[in-house]
Amino acid sequence: MENATPHSLGIEQCRKITATAIESVDSFSDKQIIMSYSAGRIAVAGNGMKIINFSKTSGAFAASGEIVSVRYIGKGAGLKSKLFK
16 A cells, blocks of 8 residues: 555534545445445445535545445455455
8 A cells, every 4th residue: 555545534513524536436325335445445324315425536525414324445354354264
């Protein structure tokens, strides 16, 4: 990860989340948003989640709703990696 783009994530009053260096939004619903960045994935859980902004070129991301949790998932930390070593 020597040349990885610096990543940041901010949460405002559990109602808005912003992030930088996001490569893709992998899935989203009103309950969960999953996105990828250079070191893995980020899962944001909540209620009434809405994506406000996502720019693939700049990596800027913003969403609103009631944010309950944010979880970082490292690359290769899924079930497949545990089963197929």
